[in-house]
Amino acid sequence: MNYKIAVIPGDGIGPEIVAQAREVLDAAGKKYGFQLDYTELLMGGASIDVYGVPLTDETIEAAKASDAVLMGSIGGDAKTSPWYQLEPSKRPEAGLLKIRKSLNLFANLRPAYLYEELKAACPLRDEIIGDGFDMMIMRELTGGLYFGERRTVEENGVRKAIDTLTYDENEIRRIARRGFEIARKRRKKVTSVDKANVLDSSRLWRAVVEEVAKEYPDVELSHMLVDNCAMQLVRDPAQFDVILTENMFGDILSDEASMVTGSIGMLSSASLNETKFGLYEPSHGSAPDIAGKDIANPIATILSAAMMLRFSLDLDEAADAVERAVKQVLKDGYRTGDIMSEGCTQVGCREMGRLIKERI
Amino acid sequence: MNYKIAVIPGDGIGPEIVAQAREVLDAAGKKYGFQLDYTELLMGGASIDVYGVPLTDETIEAAKASDAVLMGSIGGDAKTSPWYQLEPSKRPEAGLLKIRKSLNLFANLRPAYLYEELKAACPLRDEIIGDGFDMMIMRELTGGLYFGERRTVEENGVRKAIDTLTYDENEIRRIARRGFEIARKRRKKVTSVDKANVLDSSRLWRAVVEEVAKEYPDVELSHMLVDNCAMQLVRDPAQFDVILTENMFGDILSDEASMVTGSIGMLSSASLNETKFGLYEPSHGSAPDIAGKDIANPIATILSAAMMLRFSLDLDEAADAVERAVKQVLKDGYRTGDIMSEGCTQVGCREMGRLIKERI
Numbered sequence: 074m075n076y077k078i079a080v081i082p083g084d085g086i087g088p089e090i091v092a093q094a095r096e097v098l099d100a101a102g103k104k105y106g107f108q109l110d111y112t113e114l115l116m117g118g119a120s121i122d123v124y125g126v127p128l129t130d131e132t133i134e135a136a137k138a139s140d141a142v143l144m145g146s147i148g149g150d151a152k153t154s155p156w157y158q159l160e161p162s163k164r165p166e167a168g169l170l171k172i173r174k175s176l177n178l179f180a181n182l183r184p185a186y187l188y189e190e191l192k193a194a195c196p197l198r199d200e201i202i203g204d205g206f207d208m209m210i211m212r213e214l215t216g217g218l219y220f221g222e223r224r225t226v227e228e229n230g231v232r233k234a235i236d237t238l239t240y241d242e243n244e245i246r247r248i249a250r251r252g253f254e255i256a257r258k259r260r261k262k263v264t265s266v267d268k269a270n271v272l273d274s275s276r277l278w279r280a281v282v283e284e285v286a287k288e289y290p291d292v293e294l295s296h297m298l299v300d301n302c303a304m305q306l307v308r309d310p311a312q313f314d315v316i317l318t319e320n321m322f323g324d325i326l327s328d329e330a331s332m333v334t335g336s337i338g339m340l341s342s343a344s345l346n347e348t349k350f351g352l353y354e355p356s357h358g359s360a361p362d363i364a365g366k367d368i369a370n371p372i373a374t375i376l377s378a379a380m381m382l383r384f385s386l387d388l389d390e391a392a393d394a395v396e397r398a399v400k401q402v403l404k405d406g407y408r409t410g411d412i413m414s415e416g417c418t419q420v421g422c423r424e425m426g427r428l429i430k431e432r433i
Numbered sequence: 434m435n436y437k438i439a440v441i442p443g444d445g446i447g448p449e450i451v452a453q454a455r456e457v458l459d460a461a462g463k464k465y466g467f468q469l470d471y472t473e474l475l476m477g478g479a480s481i482d483v484y485g486v487p488l489t490d491e492t493i494e495a496a497k498a499s500d501a502v503l504m505g506s507i508g509g510d511a512k513t514s515p516w517y518q519l520e521p522s523k524r525p526e527a528g529l530l531k532i533r534k535s536l537n538l539f540a541n542l543r544p545a546y547l548y549e550e551l552k553a554a555c556p557l558r559d560e561i562i563g564d565g566f567d568m569m570i571m572r573e574l575t576g577g578l579y580f581g582e583r584r585t586v587e588e589n590g591v592r593k594a595i596d597t598l599t600y601d602e603n604e605i606r607r608i609a610r611r612g613f614e615i616a617r618k619r620r621k622k623v624t625s626v627d628k629a630n631v632l633d634s635s636r637l638w639r640a641v642v643e644e645v646a647k648e649y650p651d652v653e654l655s656h657m658l659v660d661n662c663a664m665q666l667v668r669d670p671a672q673f674d675v676i677l678t679e680n681m682f683g684d685i686l687s688d689e690a691s692m693v694t695g696s697i698g699m700l701s702s703a704s705l706n707e708t709k710f711g712l713y714e715p716s717h718g719s720a721p722d723i724a725g726k727d728i729a730n731p732i733a734t735i736l737s738a739a740m741m742l743r744f745s746l747d748l749d750e751a752a753d754a755v756e757r758a759v760k761q762v763l764k765d766g767y768r769t770g771d772i773m774s775e776g777c778t779q780v781g782c783r784e785m786g787r788l789i790k791e792r793i
């Protein structure tokens with residue numbers, strides 16, 4: 074079986090980590106009898122350098138024509154890169170927002186869990202870690218404040234800026250259903266996060282999530298305020314299974330959760346639309362300071378590729394094999410610099426890719 | 434010298450912790466030659482029970498007529514309390530939002546620091562704690578999403594909710610100045626937190642903060658995106674001195690920061706307007722589950738009272754004395770249940786108040 078994969082290496086460490094993910098995918102293809110045909114596309118800074126804009130219509134069309142998109146990372150150093158001299162709507166990150174909207178990728182899944190082998194890297198004390206934790210953040214990705222109308226005006230000589238946060242019940246319902254579906258395959262617990270004591274959008278969010286919950290009587294639903302959730306992630310991350318939340322809260326909480334694991338270089342993400350189509354990328358950023366040095370950790374991208382096999386291509390066996398290979402390489406004591414600890418062998422990006430490929 | 438203090442005991446543990454703060458204040462008054470005349474006011478659930486609304490105009494007027502407001506905590510158990518059967522605008526927390534706006538309390542100061550004596554309660558590993566951390570979160574408290582226009586409509590049978598986030602340059606400038614002023618008395622570092630890669634309000638925020646920074650050339654300014662800040666608070670809290678941010682980001686980040694200290698029962702807060710007037714309350718909530726059991730920790734409220742002496746009444750010596758007494762009681766090994774650790778003596782709320790008073 075052949076599949077069309079759009080590859081967006083992106084900026085910073087993007088190209089090198091994506092290269093390793095491709096190597097691993099190809100090894101899995103050989104073993105499990107499928108072939109991935111890649112089309113490389115430009116986005117973010119890499120696209121600005123060539124086309125002057127972070128995302129062209131051609132890239133969007135090519136992505137749409139594929140079965141799935143595998144992405145590295147987007148953006149550069151805001152202090153030094155010329156990309157950040159451009160107006161905000163022309164900067165690398167604008168490409169990211171645009172591709173999400175253009176491909177209708179409303180469901181962003183960000184797993185955050187503690188790797189037993191990397192416990193020492195977790196910033197939390199052992200008493201808090203307990204038996205470990207494993208949560209899935211389900212972030213709404215195409216609505217809310219990040220996609221609302223915005224404007225900056227001057228009234229009587231006073232500058233004023235307005236952003237709007239809008240959700241309708243259909244947007245909430247479809248992400249909520251995804252959240253409950255995922256919970257069903259996990260520990261059957263959804264924590265819906267909002268600020269319903271203040272915001273109208275959060276009250277509608279809560280009401281619709283409760284309606285959806287009735288379709289999933291086997292899944293336990295609870296509500297939590299966003300400020301409290303930011304505390305609970307530090308106090309007791311094990312209490313969470315699926316965290317279901319809107320765009321901005323999800324942005325903040327998923328980053329916090331990934332740092333709480335201590336292994337941000339290990340965390341994958343998937344952004345899905347209503348079909349099987351999705352865009353897969355590591356949770357971490359483009360780390361321009363270490364780009365091109367062959368020291369970046371490719372594992373988050375490799376695990377994102379595994380998610381792609383599972384969610385978009387229905388290649389569960391191959392996905393399992395990739396995930397097993399990653400676990401094995403950790404057990405065997407290999408580490409990139411970001412997750413290095415005593416007694417382990419430190420390897421570079423390419424070598425880490427090779428070691429994982431070898432274990433497929 | 435006599436001062437008029439409006440006291441809002443509030444709900445849950447509010448009355449018992451405020452009672453201890455008053456005892457300590459009176460002891461300080463005796464020693465340092467001032468007298469506080471208290472007027473007790475109802476707000477939140479306590480006000481709903483009597484007047485049917487969480488905040489009456491009379492309470493607002495009485496608060497305005499005072500030199501400062503000392504508050505306990507507001508709100509109850511959302512699952513069981515009849516207050517939460519009311520529509521949102523009539524619930525206890527609506528009183529809190531309304532008093533902030535009515536008294537123009539735009540500058541919310543929330544210190545978050547590690548108590549050397551309570552290190553063991555900090556959820557972070559000793560390597561991350563290092564030599565400890567001490568930050569001040571300066572949260573804008575009367576603008577942004579929490580005070581914007583909001584509405585829920587039905588369009589073609591589809592429910593839709595809209596909240597708006599608005600800031601004008603004057604609102605940003607006055608809070609920024611407060612942030613830089615505070616930084617000047619501390620380690621001279623301001624981290625301004627926004628989401629300028631997406632929001633217009635954040636771009637204006639950043640621009641105005643940079644303008645204000647020019648008035649404070651001795652203070653170092655850096656910018657951080659809110660999602661990154663949520664990570665950095667867990668990864669390396671010691672990097673922060675003053676965090677300056679808008680209302681919602683401040684809500685989320687200050688709660689996260691307070692949990693990171695591990696001593697949320699110890700953290701005070703002040704909400705100030707353009708004058709010396711302010712409202713002082715603990716950072717923690719009303720903990721209805723332990724209300725009336727004489728086990729709550731009164732220290733956050735006592736330290737809020739110390740802030741009141743300092744900021745609103747210019748009684749620095751007395752404020753120092755209260756803070757010293759709190760430190761001494763910890764050194765002497767007394768702890769309430771929430772901060773209890775081996776080898777210490779566990780005491781209740783009243784006893785903790787008495788021990789601190791005794792040390793003034």
Ligand SMILES: CC(C)[C@H](C(=O)O)[C@@H](O)C(=O)O
Pocket residue numbers: 166169170324630631660
């Ligand atoms: C780059 C930015 C627009 C983006 C977001 O906030 O959505 C990023 O932080 C993310 O979380 O993927």
Ligand SMILES: CC(C)[C@H](C(=O)O)[C@@H](O)C(=O)O
Pocket residue numbers: 270271300526529530684
């Ligand atoms: C009760 C609520 C409206 C309030 C807020 O979000 O401002 C509270 O969380 C706080 O931080 O003081």
